[in-house]
Every structure is written in C-alpha cells, then in structure tokens.
Amino acid sequence: MSGMSSDIAIHAEDLTKFYGSRRGVEGLTLDVKAGEVLGFLGPNGAGKTTTIRLLLDFLRPTRGDATILGLDPRRDKAALHRQIGYLPGELAFPGREKAADLLRFFAAARGGVAWSQVTALADRLELDLTRPIRTMSKGNKQKVGLVQAFMHQPALLILDEPTSGLDPLMQQEFLAMVADARADGQTVFMSSHVLAEVQQAADRVAIIRDGRLAALERVESLGRRAIRTVEIHFDDPVDAAEFTGLPGVSDVMVSGPILRCTVDGRLSPLIKAVARHEVIDLLSAEPDLEETFLSYYYTQPDQHTQIEGAR
Numbered sequence: 496m497s498g499m500s501s502d503i504a505i506h507a508e509d510l511t512k513f514y515g516s517r518r519g520v521e522g523l524t525l526d527v528k529a530g531e532v533l534g535f536l537g538p539n540g541a542g543k544t545t546t547i548r549l550l551l552d553f554l555r556p557t558r559g560d561a562t563i564l565g566l567d568p569r570r571d572k573a574a575l576h577r578q579i580g581y582l583p584g585e586l587a588f589p590g591r592e593k594a595a596d597l598l599r600f601f602a603a604a605r606g607g608v609a610w611s612q613v614t615a616l617a618d619r620l621e622l623d624l625t626r627p628i629r630t631m632s633k634g635n636k637q638k639v640g641l642v643q644a645f646m647h648q649p650a651l652l653i654l655d656e657p658t659s660g661l662d663p664l665m666q667q668e669f670l671a672m673v674a675d676a677r678a679d680g681q682t683v684f685m686s687s688h689v690l691a692e693v694q695q696a697a698d699r700v701a702i703i704r705d706g707r708l709a710a711l712e713r714v715e716s717l718g719r720r721a722i723r724t725v726e727i728h729f730d731d732p733v734d735a736a737e738f739t740g741l742p743g744v745s746d747v748m749v750s751g752p753i754l755r756c757t758v759d760g761r762l763s764p765l766i767k768a769v770a771r772h773e774v775i776d777l778l779s780a781e782p783d784l785e786e787t788f789l790s791y792y793y794t795q796p797d798q799h800t801q802i803e804g805a806r
C-alpha cells in the first residue's frame with residue numbers, strides 16, 4: 496500500500512509506453528480521486544487504450560508506474576480485478592453462448608453477484624439476455640460489456656469508449672448509470688473522444704494528445720474557456736479599429752453598422768467597447784465546445800503547460 500491515501504483511486508506516475516519507437520503514452524502523471532468521475536478525452540490514437548491497459552497491467556510500462564485502489568496492478572492483479580469493473584475498447588466475447596450464460600460466468604468469476612443486479616442492468620439497457628452473443632449487433636454486445644462491468648458494483652469502473660455503438664437513448668441511459676455509480680461512491684475512469692458526453696458525466700476531464708497529457712481540468716472550467724462568435728448590430732457604422740486588440744477578441748470584421756468577431760473567454764472587454772454606441776442587437780452563437788475546445792488544445796500545445804491536479 497506504500498502509504499497511499501485511500502482518497503486516491505488511481506495514481507499514475509510518469510507512466511510511459513513505447514511500442515518500439517512509437518509513442519503510446521509518455522510521462523503520464525495523474526491522480527483520480529476516489530468517488531470522482533474522470534473523463535479521459537482524446538482523439539483516435541491519442542493513447543487512451545494504451546493508458547487503460549497499463550493501469551490494468553495488460554501491458555507493461557516502458558517506465559513509470561501506477562497504483563490502483565492502493566494496490567500495485569502488477570503484484571495484486573487478481574485482487575484488484577475483483578474490485579474493478581472493466582469495459583474493454585474492443586470486445587471479444589465467445590460467440591456461441593447466450594448473454595445470460597456469459598454473464599453468469601462473469602458473476603461466478605467475481606465470487607457471486609446477485610442475479611437481480613444483472614437483470615436490472617439488462618432491463619435498464621434494454622438488453623435481451625436470451626440472445627446468443629454471436630447474433631448481436633455491436634451496440635448490444637457493448638451492452639453486455641457494460642452489464643459485466645457494472646454488475647458487481649465495483650469500487651472502480653474503468654471504461655474504454657463506453658458509449659461506442661450505443662444509440663443516443665442508450666448513451667443517455669449509460670450516463671445515468673455513471674451518475675448513479677458516482678452517487679454510490681464508485682470511482683469512474685472513462686475514455687472518450689466525444690467531449691459532450693464527458694462533459695455531462697465527468698467531474699474532471701483529462702485531455703490526452705499524441706500520448707501526452709495536454710490538460711486536466713474541472714468540467715465547469717471548460718465552459719469558461721469557450722470561444723464564441725459574436726455579432727452586433729449598431730445604429731450607425733462603426734470602425735473596426737475600436738474593437739481590434741481588445742482582450743480575448745479576434746477575427747474582427749466590420750461591414751457598415753455590423754460587427755462580427757470571436758471572443759475567447761469573458762465578454763466584458765467587448766461589451767464595454769460596444770456600449771459606446773447604440774446597440775440594436777447582439778447575437779452570441781452557442782459555443783460549440785466540441786470544436787472550439789478541442790481545436791484550442793490540439794493546435795496550441797505549448798500554451799497549456801499549467802495542469803491543475805497533475806503533479
């Protein structure tokens with residue numbers, strides 16, 4: 496246990512994996528607090544699956560290490576896996592069995608799980624347990640994977656792209672399951688390449704790009720970073736020079752009495768400048784976090800060296 500405090504569910508220290516000369520993940524140092532939902536966000540190939548496999552000791556790190564629930568994943572693998580619910584990114588279930596048989600097998604492997612727990616999860620996800628897995632769609636297989644991850648109410652859920660293959664209704668049901676798990680004090684580490692779902696489910700978001708941690712932030716602070724487009728209609732023509740160079744304001748375009756620009760962060764510098772004129776209308780486009788936030792991080796890596804919560 497090496498004196499690890501029990502309020503940390505996952506501690507990764509300089510976790511690094513190279514596949515030959517190819518970087519899977521490098522220098523990942525990160526804590527996941529017990530009871531929090533951490534979204535692990537990054538585009539395809541960023542290193543999410545590599546990280547998850549390292550945490551579970553399905554892969555050995557090139558350097559660095561991890562402590563999970565106070566245990567060493569290498570030494571205490573079996574004990575640890577009983578306390579973890581894991582959803583792999585690529586599900587490879589034996590095909591012949593019915594979902595119920597496979598889940599009975601998983602239940603037994605975990606030392607017994609109340610069957611009512613399994614059927615409750617299956618009902619929630621509208622999964623027919625009598626179907627052979629071979630005949631199931633990708634989405635239904637994903638549901639089987641989710642049931643086996645959640646069924647023993649593990650202290651820690653590690654979920655690799657949990658919503659892939661689920662339709663929007665089931666994605667929402669899954670997010671409700673995560674919220675319930677959190678309410679019950681379970682810790683959730685979920686990878687995703689979709690910001691919206693992570694935003695809905697997570698307390699904090701870690702962003703990984705090219706195998707490196709690019710940011711780790713509370714979900715609320717993502718919104719404040721939103722870049723929005725603003726359009727203002729004045730009574731009279733205005734001069735673009737009045738608005739260029741204001742803090743956070745860029746892409747200033749003026750055509751006669753209409754100003755269009757992009758604002759990163761607070762609106763007040765722009766609002767103060769705008770208030771010198773008669774304003775007829777002000778339109779602010781809903782920030783599309785998916786695009787703006789991700790492009791922000793993915794194009795300006797060097798400007799975000801300060802990482803909250805990372806040590």
Ligand SMILES: Nc1ncnc2c1ncn2[C@@H]1O[C@H](COP(=O)(O)OP(=O)(O)OP(=O)(O)O)[C@@H](O)[C@H]1O
Pocket residue numbers: 514517518519520537538539540541542543544545546584688
């Ligand atoms: N077995 C392997 N051999 C060689 N390179 C690998 C292997 N597994 C992953 N990689 C490489 O490591 C990098 C990280 O891959 P990883 O699968 O961890 O990313 P990911 O974020 O999970 O992406 P995805 O969402 O596509 O699964 C990629 O460049 C990938 O090509």
